[in-house]
Structure formats: C-alpha cells, structure tokens
Amino acid sequence: MNTPTAHIGTWLSTGSPAIAELAALSGFDWVLLDLEHGCESEAALPNQLRALRGSRTAGIVRVGAPHPDLIARVLDWGAQGIMVPHVNSAAAAEEIVQAAHYAPRGHRGLARTIRAYDYGLRLPGPEMPVPLLLAQIETNEGVKHAADIALVDGIDVLFVGPADLQFDLKSRPASAPGDYAQCLATVVAAARAAGKAAGILVRDVADLQPHLDLGFTYVAVDSDLAILRKAYQQTLAGRAS
Secondary structure, eight states, X not given: OOOOOOEEEEEEXXXXXXXXXXXHHHTOSEEEEESSSOSSOGGGHHHHHHHHXXXXXXXXXXXXXXXXXXXXXXHHTTOSEEEESOXXXXXXXXXXXXXXXXXXXXXXXXXTTSGGGGGGTSOOOTTSOOOEEEEEEOSHHHHHTHHHHHTSTTOOEEEEOHHHHXXXXXXXXXXXXXXXXXXXXXXXXXXXXXXXXXXXXXXXGGGHHHHHHHTOOEEEEEEHHHHHHHHXXXXXXXXXX
C-alpha cells in the first residue's frame, strides 16, 4: 500500500510579500494567504502571489466567505487554490466548485488578459490547471455532513479548522457528533472514502507527525504572526527586569 504524500504548508497572515517569498525559499509545499482573519485586504494578494512565482510553493487563498466574485477574482490574480471556511453541507460545497470553475462545470467568468494567463500571453484551454479547492470543516454540522461534502466533485481537501471546531463542540455539546478526536477521525474517514485528502492546521511542529499518522496529508504548521510572536518573546525572556 502506497503512503499518501504529505503536503506541508504554513499560514501567512501579515500580508507581507517578503515573508511569502521567504516561506517559498524555505521549501514549503504551500502557503495559506488569509483573507478571513489576516491583517491585509485582498489588495495585498497580488504582490504576495508574485513573490511565490518561480517557486514550487502553491499559493492558496482563504476567502472570508464563499462569494463567487471574490473567488473568481482571487483565481484571476493567480491563486492556485481556494480555501473556504465553515462549509457545512454538500450544497454549499457545490456552490464553491461552481464559482471556481468555468462552464460546463461552473459559472466563473472568463477573461483572457488576467494574471493567471500571463496577461494574455497564454490563453485558457483544457490544459490549464484546475484550482485546488479546500472546504473547511469547522462545526458540528460540517462534521456530520463531511461524507456528503467529500463526495462533491471538485472538492479536493476536507480541511479541519481546529479552533472553530473545538469552540463549536464546547458551545453546542447537545449537537456534537462526538468528541474532538472522534470528529477528526470522522473527517479523515470521509475524505479517504471519497478519494480526497484531509487537512488541518497545527500550532506546534511536534504535532505534525501525530496528525500525519492520523491520516491528514495537507498540514499547515503555525503562522507567520505566531512564529514571530514566539521568537520575540524568546528573545526578551532572558532580559533583566
């Protein structure tokens, strides 16, 4: 039996092209450019994506909500994938797929002079790569419908949002489909049964291998802000009071 390939990424919340470029030079498989909770607006995205050009690091953008116009615009700018938070049903997942794909699969508008096609130097065609689509499972409802979401053609990764999921489990215990560990197992099993990948964000590099062992193959390790915060605190920890 072949071992699934692990895709190791990291969260980028500062909106800095320099940090995006450094992450790519360091060898991450992918980076998550965060429009949901990040520090910058969508106007900061093009320069971050330019900083990744020529590297093997994929730029995945998390939109704050599944707005079709935003999904299409981010893809036009050259994002290689889209992550959408709080996906709770197959119907919601299908809407995401349709927003990200051209006809006949979806209804994304076509423009030939966008950055994704080198401003018209390349033309869209059947050989063009399709975007990687990551549906975030972050609620009790999302876990309950994980198997249905995974079956939606075009969804590639079921990506657990650990903070939101644990918060929802504590806030709505009556509707919880199990404890946190059981929810992780449910999402991994749903993804595996549909031939899709499972992903998650971990905050400590020591948690990377345990989650790979659970069956997660798209794992993001920490964020630029958290890494800087920890380094700053460590730098100042030994100063005289």
